Amino acid sequence: MKLLSIDTSNYALGVAILDGDQVIGEYITNIKKNHSVRVMPAIETLMKDCDMKPSDLSKIVVAEGPGSYTGVRIGVTIAKTLAWTLNIPLTGVSSLEVLAASAGRYFEGVISPIFDARRGQIYTGLYQFHEGKLITKNKDQLILSKYWAAELKERSEKVLFIGNDLLLHKETFEGINGTQAVFAEITEHNPRPAELALLGRDKEVEDIHSFVPNYIRLAEAEANWIKANKEKIRK
Amino acid sequence: MGEFMTNKDQLIMGIETSCDETAVAIIKNGREIAANVVASQIESHKRFGGVVPEIASRHHVEQITIVLEEALNQANISYEDLSAIAVTEGPGLVGALLVGVNAAKAVAFAHGIPLVGVHHIAGHIYANRLVTEMTFPLLSLVVSGGHTELVYMKEHGHFEVIGETRDDAAGEAYDKVARTLNLPYPGGPHIDRLAQEGEPSISLPRAWLEEGSYDFSFSGLKSAVINTVHNAEQRGEKIKPEDLAASFQQSVIDVLVTKTSKAAKEYNIKQVLLAGGVAANKGLRKALQEEFIKLPECELVIPPLSLCTDNAAMIAAAGSVLFEKGIQSTMALNANPGLDITIHN
Ligand SMILES: [Zn+2]
Numbered sequence: 193m194k195l196l197s198i199d200t201s202n203y204a205l206g207v208a209i210l211d212g213d214q215v216i217g218e219y220i221t222n223i224k225k226n227h228s229v230r231v232m233p234a235i236e237t238l239m240k241d242c243d244m245k246p247s248d249l250s251k252i253v254v255a256e257g258p259g260s261y262t263g264v265r266i267g268v269t270i271a272k273t274l275a276w277t278l279n280i281p282l283t284g285v286s287s288l289e290v291l292a293a294s295a296g297r298y299f300e301g302v303i304s305p306i307f308d309a310r311r312g313q314i315y316t317g318l319y320q321f322h323e324g325k326l327i328t329k330n331k332d333q334l335i336l337s338k339y340w341a342a343e344l345k346e347r348s349e350k351v352l353f354i355g356n357d358l359l360l361h362k363e364t365f366e367g368i369n370g371t372q373a374v375f376a377e378i379t380e381h382n383p384r385p386a387e388l389a390l391l392g393r394d395k396e397v398e399d400i401h402s403f404v405p406n407y408i409r410l411a412e413a414e415a416n417w418i419k420a421n422k423e424k425i426r427k
Numbered sequence: 428m429g430e431f432m433t434n435k436d437q438l439i440m441g442i443e444t445s446c447d448e449t450a451v452a453i454i455k456n457g458r459e460i461a462a463n464v465v466a467s468q469i470e471s472h473k474r475f476g477g478v479v480p481e482i483a484s485r486h487h488v489e490q491i492t493i494v495l496e497e498a499l500n501q502a503n504i505s506y507e508d509l510s511a512i513a514v515t516e517g518p519g520l521v522g523a524l525l526v527g528v529n530a531a532k533a534v535a536f537a538h539g540i541p542l543v544g545v546h547h548i549a550g551h552i553y554a555n556r557l558v559t560e561m562t563f564p565l566l567s568l569v570v571s572g573g574h575t576e577l578v579y580m581k582e583h584g585h586f587e588v589i590g591e592t593r594d595d596a597a598g599e600a601y602d603k604v605a606r607t608l609n610l611p612y613p614g615g616p617h618i619d620r621l622a623q624e625g626e627p628s629i630s631l632p633r634a635w636l637e638e639g640s641y642d643f644s645f646s647g648l649k650s651a652v653i654n655t656v657h658n659a660e661q662r663g664e665k666i667k668p669e670d671l672a673a674s675f676q677q678s679v680i681d682v683l684v685t686k687t688s689k690a691a692k693e694y695n696i697k698q699v700l701l702a703g704g705v706a707a708n709k710g711l712r713k714a715l716q717e718e719f720i721k722l723p724e725c726e727l728v729i730p731p732l733s734l735c736t737d738n739a740a741m742i743a744a745a746g747s748v749l750f751e752k753g754i755q756s757t758m759a760l761n762a763n764p765g766l767d768i769t770i771h772n
Contacts, residue, residue, distance in 0.1 A: 228525055232532045232758035246537045261481065262522055265488055269526050273533035276492040277506070401493050404485070411481040417474060 194244065195251045196235065196274070197389035200227040200267035201259030201287040202307055203356065206385030207234045209242050210393065215386040217242045222356060222382050227266045235270075249280055253392025255383065256284035257406040258315040258332055259307055264405040276400045283392040284403060288332050291354055292319035293387040295380035301350030302329055304340075308357035312336050315408060326391065334408050337361040341368040350374060356381040437510045439750065440498070440534070441743025444527030445519025445547050446572075447478045449490035450739035451498035453509075457747035458556055462501035463733075463740045466490045469613070476612045477602075484522035491530045498739075506538040513746020516544035516756070517766030518573070524762035532758055543746045544756040546768045547737075548574060549586055551702035553748070554734040554741035562698040562726065568687045570711070571703030572598035572613075575643045575683075577690055583748040584771035589690060590641025597679055598705050600645040604652050604675050608668050618672045619708045625669025627677035629655060634682065641690050648678055680714045688718050691725050698726045706735040 199206040205227055208218040217238045221230075239246070254271035257264040264287070275282035291305035296319065307315040314337045318330035335343075341364050344351050353365055354376040365373045410418070436455055443450040447469060453462040468486045472478045499505070514531035517524060528544075535542040551574075552567045561583070569576040575597045577590035595603070598615060605614020610621075631651050634644040652675050659666045691699055701715060712729055719727035734741060752771055 226761060228529060229759050229761045232529070232536060236536060236758050246539075261484070262525065265484060265522065266525060266529050269488055269491060269529040270533045272488075272492055273495070273530040274537055276495070277534050277537045401496075402489070404488050407485075411479065411485065413475055413479040413482060 193250050193393075194248050195253055195389045195393060196239075196249050197253040197385045197392060198231065198235070198267045198271050199255035199287065199290060199383055199385050199388050200231050201255045201257050201264045202383070204382045205230055205234065206383060206388065207231070207238050208385035208389050209238060209244065210386065210389035215389070218384070218386045220382050220385065227263055231266060231270060246274070246278060249274075249278060251281050251283065251392070253283045253285060253389050255287040255290050255388055257287055258334070258408040259287050261405075261407060264407070268403070268405045272400050272403050281397040282400050282403060283395045284398055284406075285388055285391045285395060286317065286332055286406065287383065288315060288317045289319060289326060289328065289391060290383040290388045292317070293326050293391055294382070294384040295354045295376040296352050297321055299352045299374070301352060301374070302347070303352045303354065304344065306353060306355035306358050306361060308360050309334055312338070314340060314357070314361060316340055332406070332408060337364045338368075341365050345372070348372065352376060354380060437747060438502075438504060438508050439743040439747045440509050440512045441545075441739035441741070441746055442512065442514040442527045442531045443547075443550065443737055443739040443742045444487045444491070444523050445515045445517070446523060446737060447472055447483050447486075448737045449487050449494050450737065451494045452739035452743050453498055453502040453504065454557070454740055454743035454747060457744060458560070460557060460740050461504070462498040463738060464494050464497045464501065465738050466494050473612055478520070480520045480522055483520055484526060487523055487526035491526055495530070495534070506534070506540065509538070509540050511541040511543050511746060511750045513543045513545045513743050513750070514760075515547050515550060515742050516760060517547065517763035519547055519764060521762050521764040524764065528760055528762045532760060536758060541750065542756045542758075542760060543750050543754060544760050545742045545745045545749065546586070546766055548576065548578070548702070548768050549745040550741035552578060552580070552586070552700060553745035554702060554730045554738070555700040555728050556744050557734060557740055558730050559728050561700075564694060564696055565698040565700060566687065566691050566694060566696040567700040567702050568683060569702045570597045570683065570705035572596060572602070574598075574703055575645070577641050577687065578768070579690075579694055584752050584754075586768045586770055588768060589694075590643065590686060592643040592645065593636075594644050594646035595649060597643070597645055597683065598703075600649045600679065601705070603649050607653050607656050608671065615705060615708065618676060619710055621669045621672035622676040622710055625667060625671070625673035627674040628670050629666070629674040631655070631674050631678045633678050641686050643682060643686070645679065648675070676710045680711050683711065684714045684718050687715070688722065691722060696725055698728060701727075701729045702735075704736050706730065707732045
């Protein structure tokens with residue numbers, strides 16, 4: 193069982209190979225450079241270093257979003273095309289879940305992975321490790337970070353915040369949550385593609401043709417169109 | 428390998444996602460269509476009155492593996508039979524291009540097949556090679572929603588732009604005029620249809636530009652049409668839309684045909700190829716045919732309608748000659764929305 197995992201959903205680019213119970217290769221960068229130019233060469237290099245041919249692969253796992261629309265699309269397009277063309281199964285995993293798994297395994301409270309979504313908004317969810325398994329407590333959503341902080345305050349549990357975008361929202365969470373808030377170390381903010389592979393290993397398989405990113409948001413034009421049509425119906 | 432092929436057959440897969448069509452095709456020996464699949468999104472974009480880039484990109488991800496599979500089934504081949512994969516790298520909508528480019532890279536990597544990046548306009552020009560063999564030197568008139576160009580070719584892969592639009596593309600002018608006449612999107616075919624029913628009785632400008640230039644300009648014409656409509660409205664008069672469509676179309680076609688014919692003579696052109704989506708325009712086809720009957724030493728080639736609009740067969744056809752010239756892309760191939768057409772020697 194050789195798994196290739198791909199995550200290009202945010203700035204960090206991650207590729208890993210999981211061979212049975214061993215992570216035999218992992219590649220991560222966190223630079224503002226084009227995923228489209230870099231992800232296939234990264235896969236090519238990593239597989240070559242691991243002495244693997246594409247035909248050795250038995251499953252593809254991809255971070256399905258949320259994140260940058262373009263970034264998620266690059267990863268999902270490559271993953272579904274590889275899986276389809278090699279005739280092997282494909283599994284999608286929430287990009288936030290991958291981030292939660294990357295730092296929270298031994299944390300006793302709940303985990304809130306953060307991706308910035310501009311204008312004070314974040315993509316986040318709420319996760320918790322329970323007997324070694326990552327449980328989704330609140331599903332992924334788009335929310336203003338101040339509302340999210342208020343929501344977490346009511347739960348009065350310890351919360352671990354993770355993510356490279358945390359810097360933009362740290363004050364909001366510090367201010368409202370006080371001692372409740374725990375912030376991951378900088379070495380833990382990049383989503384680990386090896387965790388992605390592990391999460392995807394036992395997850396259900398997707399229908400490759402119909403598999404699409406989880407954008408969370410509608411395209412702006414679509415949202416406007418729906419709004420305009422609802423107003424038309426009301427009139 | 429299928430029985431109908433010999434070992435020498437060159438099979439190229441083409442992938443095209445530069446705008447609102449997800450397309451995959453397979454071409455044999457540069458000229459024969461083995462498969463040609465196009466999934467159009469036009470119905471989805473109609474409600475917005477134009478192509479919405481983010482929505483186009485989303486549809487491409489939904490369609491890409493389905494279209495790939497259908498093309499392989501149609502051609503009845505497997506990956507081992509492919510000589511190369513050609514993909515549109517630009518110009519076009521960046522998010523849309525990225526889906527095709529990354530899908531192409533994934534297939535190429537998975538099966539160790541050479542990859543060739545293709546310019547979208549080179550594709551439109553090479554659609555003609557699926558109809559008839561090219562004779563050099565040739566001249567291609569490329570007219571589409573984003574392009575109005577005269578491209579000179581002295582041999583395969585040699586794309587030299589001798590004239591281009593300085594403002595709007597002809598197709599863009601069609602869409603804007605269609606909007607002024609309250610015609611549904613996409614406007615081009617509606618204007619063409621109306622024009623057949625009207626008379627070119629309204630005087631509209633023709634931008635010839637400076638002496639000897641093969642460049643185009645359509646923004647003045649577009650403004651003149653809009654002004655004509657507004658002035659008539661203010662005077663309480665009604666303009667027959669058929670006549671306005673006919674006059675507008677006549678003005679566009681006059682400039683396109685005259686410049687093409689002049690360049691054909693100056694460059695001693697043996698073959699003139701019509702390319703791009705606007706090549707579907709009946710008025711343009713007819714005017715070119717009438718003009719080139721007068722130039723018997725120059726063959727006029729107009730591809731069938733299905734090959735004029737965006738498709739992947741044309742990308743594979745262009746990719747075929749580039750591949751034979753030894754041109755290949757790496758796994759770092761990117762989408763380039765503003766890609767210039769280049770001369771490959
Ligand atoms: Zn086109």
